[in-house]
Amino acid sequence: MTVVMGEHVLDLACPPEDVTAVHEFLASVWDHEPDLSVEDRMALELALVELASNVIEHGAAGSRVACSLRIEVRPDEVRVTLDDDGVPVQVDPSAAHLPDALAEGGRGLALVQMVVDDLRYDRVDGRNHWAVRRGRH
């Protein structure tokens, strides 16, 4: 197996695991990537926890969902992918927008859009595939 420098992978099974595993995984990634700025860490943690929350909440559709999260820290940017075996999602990430101020939901993807440079969703070979890119600050 080839291990690429700056690459980190987390495999999740929900339930029993939840987004706590994503927070703990990211804490270990930051330990390995001390040069990543606080601004980048805050943005990436928000984006990845929002996406993982969506996968757990919607992708599982009441049953179990397996999700693989991969982070690649490059000198100039960070690339992240999330793959899961949940049900297809009807979503256009580029159309995500903030709801009314008094809404209690529907902000997740809009927030992700604000803190990353590129967000894509594809359905590939029966799996959901999310890809995020953020230039380092």
Added chain:
Amino acid sequence: MDIVVHEATDDTAVLECSGRLNMVSAGAFRETVAKVVDGGRARLVVELSGVEFMDSSGLGALVGCLKTARQAGGDLRIAAPSEQVQMVLKLSNIDKILRTYPDGDAAVTNWG
């Protein structure tokens, strides 16, 4: 997430929160607020200096609890948000409906 409830006055409570306000803890946060409001304190100060992470699930819970407080004749204020929480509040434009105070003591008074 941990929540410590301080009964500041007969109608005001300060909820001192620490940890993460996300999809794991949002339900427990809503339940705690509902109990405090049911107990007669509908003026709520949510002290967030110890919350190192909040996301849209946490924001949704805050908005829901704001409604719960207002329906009972009170209100909900945020005090001492951490850097990460400030980022999320700013991005979401929620500062239009949720007033933020520098610390819990400043938020407890002058409800008008």
